[in-house]
Amino acid sequence: MGRYVLGPLLGKGGMGEVLEGWDVVLCRVVALKILRNMDPTAVIRFMHEAQVHARVAHPNICRVYDVEVSDGTVMIAMQLVRGLNLDQARPDLATEEAVTLMAQVAEGVHAAHRLKLIHRDLKPSNILLERGEDGRWVPYICDFGLAMALDEPAFTASNGIIGTPAYMAPEQFRGDRAQIGPATDVFCLGGTLHYLVYGRPPAGSLASAGGPGGRKRTIELPTNREVHRDLKNILIKCLQPDPGLRYGTAASLAEDLWAHVNGEKVNATLPGPLGRLWRRSRSKVAAVLPYALGAGGLLCGGTATGLYLGHAQAREALLAHRFEVEIGQMERDLQLERAQPLHDLRPALIRARSRMETLQAEMKAGDAAGPGHLALARAALLLRDYGRARAEAERAWDAGGRGPAYARVLAHALGSEATLGEGLGDPPDIGRLETLLLQGRGLTGQGEAFGQALAARLRRDDPKAAAEGLAEAKANPWRVEAVALASTSLCALGHAARDGGDLPGAQAKYREALEAAQGCIALAPSDALAHHAALESARSLAGLQLDQGQLTLEALAGLEAQCRQALRLDPGDPGLQDDWLGLRILKVMRLRDLGRDAREDLDEAMIFQGTRLKEPLTRALRTGRMAVLLLQARAAFQRGEDPGPALQECLKVADPGPFLSRDLRREALIFKARVEASRGVDPGPTLGEALARIPVTDHPSWTASQSACEAWLVRAEWEAAHGQDGAASLRKARTFINAALQLNPGSLPGRALEARLRGRP
Numbered sequence: 209m210g211r212y213v214l215g216p217l218l219g220k221g222g223m224g225e226v227l228e229g230w231d232v233v234l235c236r237v238v239a240l241k242i243l244r245n246m247d248p249t250a251v252i253r254f255m256h257e258a259q260v261h262a263r264v265a266h267p268n269i270c271r272v273y274d275v276e277v278s279d280g281t282v283m284i285a286m287q288l289v290r291g292l293n294l295d296q297a298r299p300d301l302a303t304e305e306a307v308t309l310m311a312q313v314a315e316g317v318h319a320a321h322r323l324k325l326i327h328r329d330l331k332p333s334n335i336l337l338e339r340g341e342d343g344r345w346v347p348y349i350c351d352f353g354l355a356m357a358l359d360e361p362a363f364t365a366s367n368g369i370i371g372t373p374a375y376m377a378p379e380q381f382r383g384d385r386a387q388i389g390p391a392t393d394v395f396c397l398g399g400t401l402h403y404l405v406y407g408r409p410p411a412g413s414l415a416s417a418g419g420p421g422g423r424k425r426t427i428e429l430p431t432n433r434e435v436h437r438d439l440k441n442i443l444i445k446c447l448q449p450d451p452g453l454r455y456g457t458a459a460s461l462a463e464d465l466w467a468h469v470n471g472e473k474v475n476a477t478l479p480g481p482l483g484r485l486w487r488r489s490r491s492k493v494a495a496v497l498p499y500a501l502g503a504g505g506l507l508c509g510g511t512a513t514g515l516y517l518g519h520a521q522a523r524e525a526l527l528a529h530r531f532e533v534e535i536g537q538m539e540r541d542l543q544l545e546r547a548q549p550l551h552d553l554r555p556a557l558i559r560a561r562s563r564m565e566t567l568q569a570e571m572k573a574g575d576a577a578g579p580g581h582l583a584l585a586r587a588a589l590l591l592r593d594y595g596r597a598r599a600e601a602e603r604a605w606d607a608g609g610r611g612p613a614y615a616r617v618l619a620h621a622l623g624s625e626a627t628l629g630e631g632l633g634d635p636p637d638i639g640r641l642e643t644l645l646l647q648g649r650g651l652t653g654q655g656e657a658f659g660q661a662l663a664a665r666l667r668r669d670d671p672k673a674a675a676e677g678l679a680e681a682k683a684n685p686w687r688v689e690a691v692a693l694a695s696t697s698l699c700a701l702g703h704a705a706r707d708g709g710d711l712p713g714a715q716a717k718y719r720e721a722l723e724a725a726q727g728c729i730a731l732a733p734s735d736a737l738a739h740h741a742a743l744e745s746a747r748s749l750a751g752l753q754l755d756q757g758q759l760t761l762e763a764l765a766g767l768e769a770q771c772r773q774a775l776r777l778d779p780g781d782p783g784l785q786d787d788w789l790g791l792r793i794l795k796v797m798r799l800r801d802l803g804r805d806a807r808e809d810l811d812e813a814m815i816f817q818g819t820r821l822k823e824p825l826t827r828a829l830r831t832g833r834m835a836v837l838l839l840q841a842r843a844a845f846q847r848g849e850d851p852g853p854a855l856q857e858c859l860k861v862a863d864p865g866p867f868l869s870r871d872l873r874r875e876a877l878i879f880k881a882r883v884e885a886s887r888g889v890d891p892g893p894t895l896g897e898a899l900a901r902i903p904v905t906d907h908p909s910w911t912a913s914q915s916a917c918e919a920w921l922v923r924a925e926w927e928a929a930h931g932q933d934g935a936a937s938l939r940k941a942r943t944f945i946n947a948a949l950q951l952n953p954g955s956l957p958g959r960a961l962e963a964r965l966r967g968r969p
Contacts, residue, residue: 210278212240212285223250223353228288231273238273239288242281251282253353258284261352263323267649267656268316270336270350289348291339294332298404304469306404307439309337309347311465314397315612315649316349318458321390324358328388330396331375332403356388374409375399378449391451394461398446398454405439406430410447438468441476463611466647472610527576531567531583535590538563542590543686546735553734553777560591577607578614585617592689592737594629597621616648616659623662628692628737638666657683658690665697670704673697678724688735691728695721695741699748706752707869707909709951714752721745739774740783743767747790751868754798756954764795782826789813789832793867796839801956810840827865834861834872842879855880869911874901878919885926892926895919910955913948917941917961924968938968 215228218239229240243254255275261284262272271287291297294309301309313335320327329351337345354371371380377395379387402410406429429440442464448454455461464474538560545556564587571580581604588597601618622636622644645659661676677694680687702717725742732738746767753759771787778784792813799806813836821829837858841851858876866872877898881891902908902916920941927934942965948958 209281209283210276212238212276212283214240223254229285231285237288238285239270241284241286243283254282254284257353257355260325260355260357261286263325264316264320266316266319268312268347268349269319270348286350287348289336289338289350291337291345294335294337294347294400294404297337297345298332298407301404303405303435303439305345306401307465308469309335309345310397310401310404311462311469311647312649313347313349313400314458314462314465316347317393317397318390318462320349320355321393321458325352326356326358326388326390327352327354327393327396328356328371328376328380329354330393330400331372331409332400335400358389371396375403377451379451387451389451390457391454394446394454394458395448395451397458397461398443402429402443402447405435405443406433436468438464438474438476442468442474445476459611466615467610470610470643473608527570527574528579530570531576531579534563534567535583535586538587539590543732546688546732548734550733550773550776553736557591557778560587563587564591578604578609580604581607582609582614582617585621589617589621589624592628594621594625598625612648615644619644619648619659620662623659623666624689627662627665627696628689636666638663641666656680658687658693661690661693661697665693668700670697670700674701681724681728685728685731688728688732688738691724692737692741695725695745698724699745702748703869707911709910711752711756711952711954715749718745718749718752722749734777736774736777736781736784739770739777740781740787743771743774743784743787743791746770747787747794750791750794754794754801755868755952755956757801757956759794759798761795761798764791764798767791768795779820780822782829785816785820786826786828786832789816789829789836790867792816793832793835793839800839800843806839807843810836810843814840827863830861831864831867831872834858834864834876835867837861838872838876838879841876845879845883851879851883855883869909871901871912871915874898874915877901878915878922881919881922885922885929890926891922895923908947910948910951910958913944913951914955914958914961917944917948917965920944921961921964938965941965 211231211233213230213232215230215237218226218228220226224242224244227240227242229238230236231238243250258272258275261270265271270289272284273287274285276283276285298306313330317327317330327349330349334349334351336348336350338348340346373381375396377392380392380395399410402408408430429435429443442461446454446461455464460475464476467474542556542560545553564584567580567583567587571577571584574580581600585597585600585604588594588600598618598621601614601621604614605618619641622641626635642663645663648659649656657676657680661673661680664670664673664676674694674697677690677697680690681694684690698717698721702714702721705711705717706714722742722745725738725745728735728738729742750759750763750767753763768788768791771784771791775781775784775788792809796806796809796813799809817833817836821833825833837854841854841858844854845851855876859873859880864872877894881894881898884891884894898919899916902912908916918941920937924934924937924941926932927937941961945958945961945965948955949962952958
């Protein structure tokens, strides 16, 4: 039928049926909702359903792909969700699992509400479930057939009763369209949760409480099972007959549900009589105040506190809006600044930090800790100050911020600090990070794929991290952090290929990373992170060429010129400083391979370290410092000078990362053993420490095999010089160098070691 091949029947309704279908154009399976009743009113309603449903994009709302008309038949093509609905799954759902699912559903409903769409028919059978990659259920809201757009004319009479009576709110039951709003769907969500918890909907007394002849003020929950007090409070707040006493937004409900799942305090509280009077008369505050002030002794109790808290919440809401506007402006200003031709970025960064100080002062003056720290965390993320971003996001969380925005910002701060940051903090708990990402799903414009890329990178799932990072960058080209993360992940894949001897594969990954970063520079020529991503990729590629003897000094000079230009943006940027130092190390190593004097370049690197770097150093800069000190010690040894001071400082460097896939501490220990042997000191203990750093595996990397060969060769030379049998040590050295050259036959260091072994017994 049209572009679709019809498959099995999935279900039937009053107006038509749903079939599985195959889209022959896009080659994908879909769910086809086919209208069989071609009455003009039905067709209009059917098309309206497709239009309002297609407006909403959220991970927990079933997607609409297309509307097709073929031979007079109208079809809606939708995402096919293979699984059960909540009604079918309820017997096997634990309470906490049900609450988690409903928190996600509430976030999806809030996404619709932001577009002024009210579903009006939320119930267990309209929430489909599908197993995610981690085996957990993922909920999808479907069937927007009764959805109402608040900003459009009604399709039904104002007094019509539309919905499912067991779950509809009292105002919906009365057909009071003027009262229909987000709180109407909140009631339906509460009814669905009631069904999941107690096994039956809140039918009858609750729905009719606000109907003709009744204005019930309180509700009662079943007593057939033990339910946590906080969860009861959430249900009671959702199911209030008066819409004004329910959660104001579905997002507020989601926040409380997540708080309950995490064992944290929920916000569900119900106002007392004076609070209800305040709500009903809020447009006539002057009339309310005499009653409030005349309450006498009540002012000494919780009622006065409630009024004060209402005022405080309003003040906090105003400040939160003010912070939102300020952060939006800061983001636009920095994006514009980074999109300009390459120039000194420091004045713009100073202005942004000054704005942060103003925000902090306003937060303290206004006593708005949650929104204030959230704003400061977002500002720190914009400035790539990931350590402060994490600290501020944690403070916002501790201050009671538990909504999706808080969860998303905290997740991004934790993940960014560990993957893109300076490597100074402790690695985050990946389980916590993924829970936060789940809570923050569906926020528009907030980087859904970027969060998944962060989590994948921390799990060392670099293929997924690269794919998600590039997907985020494609959807939002200004998201330079996503490109940088994808580039880092692609380089990690290149390192893995390199260690395994797949040199063409490594080169391909490095080039892919470089291409992605260069594309980002074209959009943001003054973004330091984009330049660092490009230089880091180029350095990885140059390191591969260095090992093969293919790196030219001309190519290095070109990279150094690029790095000098990038440093104009911010000479104190740790990433760009690492790039400069790494390129200078590559040049020193290449000059050494060519037999040329590298003292001048080595001295420049030492001066750079002593004058430009500031403590505490990032892990990358610690690695650079260790590499420079090791090169300095080796150069002194070759000149017949004392390498001790430089070597001693080298081994003091804490927690260095690898350089060109080499364990620098292992190489420094092997060099120390050579120095000890030359001075008549048994190198055995030092060699033992170095060999202990060789991974215990049947197939070590070629760099590890080269190190092991060199260590056993030093041992063999010591044994031969002291009248001992070094045959066993030589055999081990040959075994390791053969393994290294089998993986990387063109390695210059490997061939040099092979030459040293040649001719020995």
